[in-house]
Amino acid sequence: MGRVRPFADRADAGRRLAAELPAMAGDVLVLGLARGGVPVAAEVARSRGAPLDVLVVRKVGHPRQPEYALGAVSEDGVALPAELPAELVEPQMAHARDQGISLRAGRPREPLSGRIVVVVDDGLATGRSMAVGLETARRAAAARIVMAVPVASGPGFRTLAEGCEGHAELVVEPPEFLAVGQFYDDFAQVSDEAVTSSLEGGEASSSPPP
Secondary structure (H helix, E strand, O other), X not given: OOOOOOEOOHHHHHHHXXXXXXXXXXXXXXXXXXXXXXXXXXXXXXXXXXXXXXXOEEEEEOOOOOXXXXXXXXXXXXXXXXXXXXXXXXXXXXXXXXXXXHHHOOOOOOOOOOOEEEXXXXXXXXXXXXXXXXXXXXXXXXXXXXXXXXXXXXHHHHHHHOOOEEEEEXXXXXXXXXXXXXXXXXXXXXXXXXXXXXXXOOOOOXXXXX
16 A cells, blocks of 8 residues: 555544544534444544534445446445346345444434435445445435545546545545555444444444454
């Protein structure tokens, strides 16, 4: 990675990302994409004194190659691309809705309408998940949409930034960008418990429980 200094973990990435974001006057909401984006978003929200919420986005895999993503959906019913088959989309949407309820653990959802919504993830590769997150904020009538990621693949970042305010500490061009995890010393899976704890304002490890 040459001179690029990797992030220690998602919390470090969130603090470094927050330092790069411009001042935002108004009613700000920080929205972390589940699950990996939430620890990053928590640091951004803390730095701005803004509320934090989660948005569940799930990838839609090819029926014969589930690891190959055809698109993505959000718990709010947004699916991209729009022509995804209903038989693939509907199960993932139902799973996303159930996961959102579970992660919030009874906590009410934050409204997006009329607010400055900062959509945060731990990194951007193809941009499928982020695209759905941004479209969800648009359909919910957010007054201003800001995309914020610690690291991004240049092509994907530029494409998505055309439709919103895009901010990233690192924008890496191919072939140097292989995967988001290469830019983290600790890229352990984020547990559901860690997400719920972040939403409650508590401290939680990014590592899954043993």
